[in-house]
Amino acid sequence: MAHTITAQELTTLSTKAIDAKATAYCPYSKFRVGACILTASGEFITGANVENASYPVGTCAERVTIGAAIVAGHRDFKALAVATDIKPAASPCGMCRQFIREFTSPSFPVYMYDGEGNHKVMTMEEVGFLSFFSFLFGYISVLYLVDSLLISPVAPRLFRPQPS
Ligand SMILES: O=c1ccn([C@H]2C[C@H](O)[C@@H](CO)O2)c(=O)[nH]1
Ligand SMILES: [Zn+2]
Numbered sequence: 001m002a003h004t005i006t007a008q009e010l011t012t013l014s015t016k017a018i019d020a021k022a023t024a025y026c027p028y029s030k031f032r033v034g035a036c037i038l039t040a041s042g043e044f045i046t047g048a049n050v051e052n053a054s055y056p057v058g059t060c061a062e063r064v065t066i067g068a069a070i071v072a073g074h075r076d077f078k079a080l081a082v083a084t085d086i087k088p089a090a091s092p093c094g095m096c097r098q099f100i101r102e103f104t105s106p107s108f109p110v111y112m113y114d115g116e117g118n119h120k121v122m123t124m125e126e127v128g129f130l131s132f133f134s135f136l137f138g139y140i141s142v143l144y145l146v147d148s149l150l151i152s153p154v155a156p157r158l159f160r161p162q163p164s
Pocket of ligand 1: 026029031032033048049050051058059060061062082090091092093096
């Protein structure tokens with residue numbers, strides 16, 4: 001279902017996504033990602049990336065946020081915002097694109113904020129055609145596979161959290 005979002009909703013969405021960076025657990029990458037999703041009923045639900053000593057076990061901000069929205073009973077969404085500290089703004093990784101797509105249409109807008117608060121907006125359809133990130137996702141998938149099949153099962157002692 002297509003939705004329009006008001007200027008006021010966009011302001012709140014961006015503020016909440018940017019503020020949510022402060023809630024990230026990212027001691028390994030130090031790469032903070034905040035996200036906020038606006039539900040069809042007008043609620044704002046936030047999340048951030050939650051990392052793990054075993055890298056693939058960690059979760060991106062987008063999936064934390066949408067997971068929280070889903071378990072709160074929401075199924076229909078107006079827009080998603082994702083905020084990082086880098087420039088240009090980052091777009092959702094391949095796994096997140098797939099995760100977002102489960103609950104949204106190709107025209108669903110994703111607002112991406114850089115470290116200075118500037119944004120670009122793309123529909124899910126447009127995000128899906130970022131071939132560079134598809135390549136990156138393929139590469140990361142291989143790393144995930146190697147880790148989950150070969151490294152993590154046989155060397156769990158290596159994947160203890162580091163003392164901060
Ligand atoms: O769109 C993205 C890209 C990366 N990350 C997280 C995963 C990991 O914790 C860190 C570095 O990749 O950033 C997200 O949350 N969302
Ligand atoms: Zn992701």
